[in-house]
Amino acid sequence: MYTFSSKLKTFSFVLMLVGILGIGYGFLTAPKTIQDVEKILKEEEAHHEGGHEAAAAHHEATAESHEAAETHEAAAETTVDSTTVKHEEAVAATTHDTIAKDSAAVAAVPAAEAHTEKAEAHAEKADAHEAHDTKEHAEHVLHQLQNKPWAALYVACIFLMLISLGALAFYAIQQAAQAGWSPILFRVMQGVASYLLPGSIIFFLLLLACGFHMNHLFSWMAEGITVKGHENYDAIIAGKSGYLNFPFWIIRAILFLTVWNLYRHYSRKNCLAQDESNDNTYYKKNFKMSAAFLVFFIVSESIMSWDWIMSVDAHWFSTLFGWYVFASFIVSAVTVIQMVTLYLKSKGYLENVNTSHIHDLSKFMFGFSVFWTYLWFSQFMLIWYANIPEEVTYFVTRINVYTVTFWGAFVMNFIFPILLLINTDFKRITWIIVMAGSIILIGHYVDFFNMIMPGTVGDRWFIGIPEISSLLFFIGLFIFVVFTTLTKVPLVPKRNPFIEESKHFHY
């Protein structure tokens, strides 16, 4: 039996406490009114330093409208010139016809005047437009800044919840595939998956908060967006409202979260019952249940990724998105299973786990990292290559505004793991695995950050106090829940039909 070390427990509490304080700080410092934002924007303009892209873009727009006005003036001037030239020619042709010359000159002047007037009108219009823009811009920035603490919470929450879901899926795969190496790690996987219940409860509350308009994370939930004639009306989103509407969306969330949690609950129950039974009935039950769960999982996972992640950018869609999200959290889940295993082993709790088990998990970390990269690149390259405006904006934003995190995720999730874990010997060395694992986990947090942030906070992103403390809070909770579950039952299943093979697994 594992006993939760008091140090780790304290550590998890400290993380949660620091996290809560930071989250509170994030919400308190978010601007409340449009006046606050205008003040922030003015300050930014006053500083006028690099990095305030929004302000710069705004200036550019103003400059452009001025330019437009200038062109008009220039056009007016040319008209005057050309008429004058023409009339001089006319003078040469009919030297004595002064009347014609005069009348022409008279005609030319009003034309030029009209043009200048027009240009002035344009300039005025541009000014009016600018004023309107400033207001709209401030409102836009207000929504982004108000979204910041919410989005930070949302990313950290969904990331940790999906890690536990990934551990559950990995566990189900091991059961359905009747793997001979892994039963020794089933209790560890169940431990990691146990975070699913608290995680999904908090996540569900977050979804409700979005639905009750406490934030603007999902633009398709905005009021009047499907009402024709409303100022928020969006024809594209209105066209999707048969799928993207709050009741249907939340019912799907309830269904998925419930079924996942039910599988987690009953599969663990059967696994424990199998320990005390005289035959393999519970094992067989678990086998069938895992196969059924996996079918449900892959359908629900795909829909989940559209609902909770892709719909943040409601104008954009991608067909392989479900797989991409799956790859991202399954590799994180395997990494977490690996890290928990290494921790427990280092404390002397998993005597039957040998370097071959560690090696197998490392191979999964390596393989799934490459799999993630494959999907990441496939999604990116197909859109980049075809460059269809309606879908390429997704990557334009990410590459221009999220340059560091976008390419950083690629480096952390592919380059580092492939170089660190390709060597067979390295796959067994604890410190290398922990290093590669940490990079993978940070990389996939950043990956989720890249998926959510551009659609919610746009160019107002920063990995600051709200983001880090949200992550700390959920990590603390995760550690607390996972290690509490691990203390509940023995770490080695007793009567699993493959447990002997697993104990003596050697690669």
Add this chain to the structure above:
Amino acid sequence: MSSTKVIHALYNDDDILMDAVHKTRAAHHHIEEVFTPFPVHGLDKAMGLPPTRLAICAFIYGCYGLCFATWMMWNIMINPDGGWPQDIGGKPSFSYLQNMPAFIPVMFEMTVFHAAHLMVITFYMRSRLWPFKKAENPDVRTTDDHFLMEVSVNGNEDELVKFFQGTGAVEVKVIDKH
């Protein structure tokens, strides 16, 4: 050491063979070669053979393939002096990085191609395998259901024969190698 004599000890079970290999090594007889009809798991470790470095070769060949693909495509698609950096469907051929995604599939395939093929050729060369090569099996039964251990003879021949008969061999022969 002028003796060219070797002992051929034949076994019909891989477990017995493994035992015999352990005993032979313990008795400090030099094992020249072991012939088996199929891979016997753990035999290389029992014989004390060093691990293969073929994987390291493959990694290096893969790196080479990646460099080759990059060099090739840069020169054809991008290089302003020597290549043809044309506008093909609006793709940005100003620098390699700008048009990189389009090159990745080729870079990937070239990496795999070089890693795989050069490694296989290395394997053939290192294990001296080629078409029309004269087969080297000392006893045709070793390709079907017998295992053969070849040990060089130093000193007492009869004692050595007795030793191998004691290891469960179904047949022990002394062969004059030329």
